[in-house]
Amino acid sequence: MARWDPYQQARRLKIEVEHVDDELDGDLGRWYPHERKIELTTGLLHRTERSVLAHELAHAMLGHPAGDDPKRERQADRWAALRLIDHDELLEAEVASPDPGQWCVDLEVTPRLLHVAMHIYKGRHHGHHLQVHDRRRAAL
Structure with a gap:
């Protein structure tokens, strides 16, 4: 399955993406x-830029x-996480390595969006996360 590409999404929406040297107030x-x-x-x-672009696109799509508003920031994180992190790919990353840092590398996302996705998927597939870890132990 092809991964969702935030750069292509920005082009489709005719949203200009500009790289700037200043820090944008943090x-x-x-x-x-x-x-x-x-x-x-x-x-x-790359994974940070991809995650930040997806988050900012979420603001556009929503x-x-x-401006900053905690509720809108959480909504943007959820929107971005669901597009960047496929549940099956997350499960594959979990089976391949016990290290969440490696999952971020494999999935090309930030730890923040990984955490958001895990929280979302845990709620949707209650108990499934534990099955993945049991399968990994059985394979060892």
Whole structure:
């Protein structure tokens, strides 16, 4: 299955993605709804940039105005996590390695979005997470 690509999504939506050298007041990315533009801090790791772009696209897709609001930030994280992290791919990463840091590398996401996805999928598939760990132990 092809992974969802936030760069392609931005192009489809005609949202400009610009890399900037300034730190955006401590943020790694920012959505400007009136300009239909997302700014990303230059020099981020690929998985960080991909995660930040997906998060900012979430603001665009969810119709969020500019500015920080904790509820909208959580909504954007959930939207981004569900698009970047496929449940089956997460299970494969868990079986391949016991290290969540490696899962981030394999899935090309930040630890924050990994945590959000795990919380979402745990709620949807209660108990399934434990089955994965049992299968890994049985394989050893």
